[in-house]
Amino acid sequence: MFQKILIANRGEIAVRIIRTCQEMGIKTVAIYSEPDRISPHVLKADEAYCIGPASSSESYLNVKGILNILNKTGANAVHPGYGFLSENCDFANAINEMNVTWIGPSADAIATMGDKMSARKLAIDVGAPIVPGTTVPLTDIFDARKTAQKIGYPILIKAAAGGGGKGMRIVKTDKDMENAMHRAQSEAEKAFSDNRIYIEKYLEEPHHIEIQIFADNHGNIVSLGERECSIQRRYQKVIEETPSPFISENLRDALAQTAINITRSCNYSGAGTIEFLVDKQRNFYFLEMNTRLQVEHPITEMTTGFDLVKEQINVASGKTLSFSQNQIKAQGHAIECRIYAEDGSNDFVPSTGCITEMIIPSGLGVRVDEGVRVGQEITPYYDPLLGKLITWGRDRQTSLQRMIRALLEFNIVGIQTSIPFCLMLFRHKSFHEGKYSTHTIDIIKDELLQELSIHNKEQNLAVRIGAVQLHQDYKSYSIKKESMEKISSWVSSGRRDELR
Amino acid sequence: MEFSDSLDQLIRKSGSNIKIDCVRLGQNSYSLILNGKSYYITLNSHFQGYEIMVDHHSQIVKVQDELDILLEKFGMKKDIDIQLGEIHAQIPGLISQIFVKEGDDIESNQKLFILEAMKMENEINSPVSGIVDKIHYKVGDKVEKGNLIMDIIN
Numbered sequence: 250m251f252q253k254i255l256i257a258n259r260g261e262i263a264v265r266i267i268r269t270c271q272e273m274g275i276k277t278v279a280i281y282s283e284p285d286r287i288s289p290h291v292l293k294a295d296e297a298y299c300i301g302p303a304s305s306s307e308s309y310l311n312v313k314g315i316l317n318i319l320n321k322t323g324a325n326a327v328h329p330g331y332g333f334l335s336e337n338c339d340f341a342n343a344i345n346e347m348n349v350t351w352i353g354p355s356a357d358a359i360a361t362m363g364d365k366m367s368a369r370k371l372a373i374d375v376g377a378p379i380v381p382g383t384t385v386p387l388t389d390i391f392d393a394r395k396t397a398q399k400i401g402y403p404i405l406i407k408a409a410a411g412g413g414g415k416g417m418r419i420v421k422t423d424k425d426m427e428n429a430m431h432r433a434q435s436e437a438e439k440a441f442s443d444n445r446i447y448i449e450k451y452l453e454e455p456h457h458i459e460i461q462i463f464a465d466n467h468g469n470i471v472s473l474g475e476r477e478c479s480i481q482r483r484y485q486k487v488i489e490e491t492p493s494p495f496i497s498e499n500l501r502d503a504l505a506q507t508a509i510n511i512t513r514s515c516n517y518s519g520a521g522t523i524e525f526l527v528d529k530q531r532n533f534y535f536l537e538m539n540t541r542l543q544v545e546h547p548i549t550e551m552t553t554g555f556d557l558v559k560e561q562i563n564v565a566s567g568k569t570l571s572f573s574q575n576q577i578k579a580q581g582h583a584i585e586c587r588i589y590a591e592d593g594s595n596d597f598v599p600s601t602g603c604i605t606e607m608i609i610p611s612g613l614g615v616r617v618d619e620g621v622r623v624g625q626e627i628t629p630y631y632d633p634l635l636g637k638l639i640t641w642g643r644d645r646q647t648s649l650q651r652m653i654r655a656l657l658e659f660n661i662v663g664i665q666t667s668i669p670f671c672l673m674l675f676r677h678k679s680f681h682e683g684k685y686s687t688h689t690i691d692i693i694k695d696e697l698l699q700e701l702s703i704h705n706k707e708q709n710l711a712v713r714i715g716a717v718q719l720h721q722d723y724k725s726y727s728i729k730k731e732s733m734e735k736i737s738s739w740v741s742s743g744r745r746d747e748l749r
Numbered sequence: 750m751e752f753s754d755s756l757d758q759l760i761r762k763s764g765s766n767i768k769i770d771c772v773r774l775g776q777n778s779y780s781l782i783l784n785g786k787s788y789y790i791t792l793n794s795h796f797q798g799y800e801i802m803v804d805h806h807s808q809i810v811k812v813q814d815e816l817d818i819l820l821e822k823f824g825m826k827k828d829i830d831i832q833l834g835e836i837h838a839q840i841p842g843l844i845s846q847i848f849v850k851e852g853d854d855i856e857s858n859q860k861l862f863i864l865e866a867m868k869m870e871n872e873i874n875s876p877v878s879g880i881v882d883k884i885h886y887k888v889g890d891k892v893e894k895g896n897l898i899m900d901i902i903n
Binding site: 415432435436592594595598599600601605606608629656657660662663664665668669672700701702703704705707708709710711712713714715716717718719720722724 | 771773777792799805807808894
């Protein structure tokens with residue numbers, strides 16, 4: 250077993266990994282960028298090293314710097330988390346060359362499944378259904394238009410190299426094609442240094458359902474069930490749940506079997522997720538495979554009872570899987586709500602600022618994977634995910650009521666968060682009835698926005714009293730109104746170039 | 750919503766007998782027990798006033814001092830009022846493209862500029878129709894949250 254693991258990540262996932270390492274008696278090494286100095290992962294790790302200034306390219310993506318720290322600390326393994334370098338084969342290879350274990354699949358598996366084109370090809374070879382689309386990446390608007398017309402609008406433009414919704418655009422008619430293509434390519438170039446795009450048919454009321462698989466280095470592969478991730482905005486997931494209220498037992502089995510077949514054919518090791526789109530008629534199509542641990546893995550942990558990070562570490566150290574397919578029995582219902590630093594009432598514009606207070610919910614069936622603390626400055630350099638709230642209940646109704654209660658309790662002061670918006674979402678009948686798709690947020694957005702403001706007389710009075718009291722306190726402490734809008738110090742320290 | 754800055758006046762205005770117990774918890778939060786009902790009130794600063802949140806519902810509230818009321822009476826405003834045609838940056842970022850120029854006739858929802866931040870290109874559209882009056886920044890400029898980017902007049 251490893252003695253020391255370096256976590257090449259930040260925020261909530263770094264904390265997550267450290268927690269399991271601590272339970273396993275493994276020492277942890279954290280890396281952090283300058284603004285992340287008081288981040289929880291730094292405070293919790295055994296060792297911590299500054300890897301560079303704010304910008305990701307100079308810090309969390311700074312391969313040379315990370316390898317230096319690896320050398321210095323003598324860590325035996327690296328856990329890359331998700332995002333950043335987690336699906337970067339060059340980094341995985343560099344780690345292996347240092348005789349350090351990469352906690353994840355082989356560089357080959359990452360390369361094959363990381364390229365959306367080759368992944369689709371592999372799926373076809375295995376007999377998995379795929380969404381109609383291009384099999385070669387495109388950069389030319391002419392080719393793109395021709396392809397789109399052949400597939401038939403509406404179509405979806407996606408970045409060949411990336412995920413997280415970057416570079417994605419829906420195009421409904423031919424006249425919108427050129428503009429959408431430019432936008433998408435520009436975003437993809439900036440996010441992944443690769444402006445290739447590919448085009449897919451856009452499905453009607455699709456459900457995004459994924460299967461968690463696990464493989465060891467001894468030929469064992471299992472499925473840990475599905476996660477329903479259809480509530481999204483800007484192609485980023487917001488809410489996930491398991492089991493999916495939408496699929497039947499038969500469909501579940503078909504998805505699991507397809508996922509296992511795909512996993513086997515790419516010589517996989519460790520945790521992986523196969524994403525599918527399921528349309529209104531319950532036809533399923535392979536979308537992509539994520540060769541890493543996913544953000545939403547906690548809901549699978551809550552229903553199956555297994556620690557997936559622990560399993561990743563075990564598999565990477567050469568052990569066989571600690572569970573067989575028969576031993577995996579999902580119990581109850583779990584829901585996850587991602588907490589973002591965003592203004593839900595203002596088109597989800599990212600929010601920055603300093604967290605001055607935080608009340609984290611707790612109690613039976615409530616889990617919080619937090620990545621921030623009070624006093625921390627939320628900057629625009631990284632993904633705006635602050636943490637995750639996960640609830641579990643014996644049935645869906647209980648889990649949902651618990652989620653609503655926990656969200657009411659959850660307060661983060663100093664920045665805007667997605668908590669109010671998500672609260673309205675969970676209270677909406679679409680979610681209650683389990684009848685939603687990836688279009689849902691767009692459809693009910695305006696309805697939810699109405700809910701966000703105060704329309705209760707008593708709350709109205711409470712708010713006014715609060716405002717007046719605040720105003721008086723501000724005056725008596727001689728805090729000028731201007732200081733409330735004061736730009737936080739990191740901005741004025743001259744690193745403005747990093748805002749790109 | 751404006752009202753004078755005294756709790757006594759507020760009570761009088763609400764016209765009923767109310768019991769207020771308001772305790773400051775932290776820099777931006779209060780515990781208010783109003784006629785026996787308990788509220789946890791938090792604040793987010795907003796360039797249009799105070800954004801107060803209760804039970805995850807929020808409202809923007811402006812509080813005026815006697816001085817503010819007086820100045821307004823004489824036509825002099827202490828604070829700058831935000832009008833609908835003022836386009837402010839909602840987040841810090843970089844102006845990577847501007848699609849209009851001063852004097853242009855534009856329609857509601859028309860593309861104005863691209864604000865790049867958090868690795869995303871945010872397309873900013875006009876909330877009103879009118880004429881572009883002044884553009885205060887140029888392509889390549891970095892802006893802070895709240896900066897006035899351009900004015901649109903009817």
